[in-house]
Amino acid sequence: MLRRSAAISAAALLCLTGAAGTAEAGSTSLYAPSAVVLSIGKGADSGSLTVLRATTLSCMPGPSGTHPDPEAACAELKGGFAGAGFDGLLASPDRDRACPQHFDPVTVTLDGVWEGARTSWQHTFSNACVMGTTLNGGEAFAF
Structure with missing residues (x-):
């Protein structure tokens, strides 16, 4: 019985x-699934984006995917951004690093399922240098 x-x-x-x-x-x-596609592309928004690089990242049940360092990327995304959502990936630009003042937009996107819920996030930087100085940690988009 x-x-x-x-x-x-x-x-x-x-x-x-x-x-x-x-x-x-x-x-x-x-566990709720967490699997996303991350991309970096030229353009001011996802509608006019020319994808330069893309990778897959699965964080649940364990880190995997085509991302070169899935463990570090998952740790960064799981790090919790104090209610900021994925905007927590962004930080104030590094003032010790000078970037050119030209406009050549670069957009990063994150699309998929995070902790069981459909998600889509994007952010546009004025150029690749500003992207490099603004991404907080930068592990998720280091591919």
């Missing part, structure tokens, strides 16, 4: 967490 109760409890837990459908799709994780 105890064995049957444990089986029923496990099935109930899967149904309540929504993991039953996930388990059927091949995953055995009870």
